[in-house]
Amino acid sequence: GTPVAHVLARVQNADTEPRGEILQLYVDPDHWGRSYGRTLLAVGTRALHRSGCDTAELWVLDGNNRAIDLYERAGWQLDGRREVHVVFGIDAPEIAMSTTLTGPDVVRDNRAFWDDQAAWYATKADAAWSRTPRWGIFGIDDADVSIFPDVADLDVVELGCGTGYVSGWALATGARSAVGIDNSPKQLATAQAMAAKHERSLPFVHGDAHRLPFADRSFDVAINEYGAAIWCDPHIWIPEAARVLRPGGLLWFLGNSVQLMLCMAEFWDEPAGTALRRPLRGLGHMTWLDTADSEFHVSHGEMISILTRSGFAVEALHELYAPEGATSDYGFVGAEWGSQWPVEEVWVARRR
Numbered sequence: 001g002t003p004v005a006h007v008l009a010r011v012q013n014a015d016t017e018p019r020g021e022i023l024q025l026y027v028d029p030d031h032w033g034r035s036y037g038r039t040l041l042a043v044g045t046r047a048l049h050r051s052g053c054d055t056a057e058l059w060v061l062d063g064n065n066r067a068i069d070l071y072e073r074a075g076w077q078l079d080g081r082r083e084v085h086v087v088f089g090i091d092a093p094e095i096a097m098s099t100t101l102t103g104p105d106v107v108r109d110n111r112a113f114w115d116d117q118a119a120w121y122a123t124k125a126d127a128a129w130s131r132t133p134r135w136g137i138f139g140i141d142d143a144d145v146s147i148f149p150d151v152a153d154l155d156v157v158e159l160g161c162g163t164g165y166v167s168g169w170a171l172a173t174g175a176r177s178a179v180g181i182d183n184s185p186k187q188l189a190t191a192q193a194m195a196a197k198h199e200r201s202l203p204f205v206h207g208d209a210h211r212l213p214f215a216d217r218s219f220d221v222a223i224n225e226y227g228a229a230i231w232c233d234p235h236i237w238i239p240e241a242a243r244v245l246r247p248g249g250l251l252w253f254l255g256n257s258v259q260l261m262l263c264m265a266e267f268w269d270e271p272a273g274t275a276l277r278r279p280l281r282g283l284g285h286m287t288w289l290d291t292a293d294s295e296f297h298v299s300h301g302e303m304i305s306i307l308t309r310s311g312f313a314v315e316a317l318h319e320l321y322a323p324e325g326a327t328s329d330y331g332f333v334g335a336e337w338g339s340q341w342p343v344e345e346v347w348v349a350r351r352r
């Protein structure tokens with residue numbers, strides 16, 4: 001494509017007291033009014049916060065009220081400084097604006113992200129509900145990997161159920177009961193419509209998997225595919241899952257593999273390559289520059305430690321590769337990559 005906007009941010013005093021600056025933010029006038037400025041400003045400030053800045057400043061041409069309005073709506077404030085700077089060889093009177101940079105509010109920001117994504121996921125929900133289990137990005141047929149647990153006559157809870165098809169599969173394969181919990185009201189609206197359409201008696205609860213609204217020892221199986229597995233802090237949601245499971249209960253969750261997270265590019269539609277893009281040490285809470293959502297990924301060693309400390313014994317770690325002929329709807333990883341490294345991993349652990 002043709003670039004139509006750009007943002008340039010820099011960190012001053014990186015070694016002492018880092019202070020961020022949005023140095024340039026330009027949008028081609030033919031593309032004004034499409035939120036590119038607001039989006040790129042958010043990208044720039046996220047990058048500055050990630051680089052260790054708690055505050056940021058910018059200079060804007062005095063009288064550029066359109067830009068000042070954009071910054072004010074994003075929480076920036078005029079701080080009273082006015083200087084004449086040379087911009088493109090011309091003396092320009094500029095005024096300074098400042099802001100405080102705060103980290104994400106994980107549950108709130110992820111709810112907004114998922115409410116936003118819900119319409120797209122709704123288009124895929126009926127197909128998922130209508131078929132037998134298929135997993136992850138490449139739609140791996142469970143018949144080929146046999147990883148869906150035996151839930152016959154068991155009480156199942158799905159943590160971060162999205163459109164609820166995993167709960168639907170649990171009931172279809174004989175679960176005594178299933179309950180789905182999710183942080184996004186819009187995802188739950190689709191889940192409810194699907195349960196009605198597929199004539200499943202299945203309560204869906206709006207809530208946060210970090211703080212489950214269920215009594216201790218309520219379930220035999222806690223499951224999720226790309227739910228709490230990646231959207232919740234494992235140091236919190238895994239002990240919560242342990243609390244609501246009965247002794248001997250099963251924890252089963254699928255998310256991106258650690259290998260993929262190390263090689264994943266910075267932007268959603270850029271495919272993972274073969275270079276390591278980030279350290280394994282300190283992986284944990286991950287935020288993206290292009291979207292405001294937060295994910296959690298930890299090393300295998302740390303995951304074993306969390307599971308063990310939470311009262312689980314690890315039974316399996318399944319690694320899922322792209323099957324032959326697979327295609328991906330997701331720009332961040334292709335089948336070629338996924339045929340060589342696992343794109344997803346599934347942890348299976350038993351409550352002691």
Ligand SMILES: C[S@@+](CC[C@H](N)C(=O)[O-])C[C@H]1O[C@@H](n2cnc3c(N)ncnc32)[C@H](O)[C@@H]1O
Binds near residue numbers: 107114162232
């Ligand atoms: C990718 S969907 C998972 C559902 C489904 N298996 C799928 O792959 O489409 C991720 C879901 O996790 C939910 N989620 C994110 N954070 C959550 C939290 N703190 N508590 C409960 N659900 C959460 C999102 O709202 C979203 O519906």
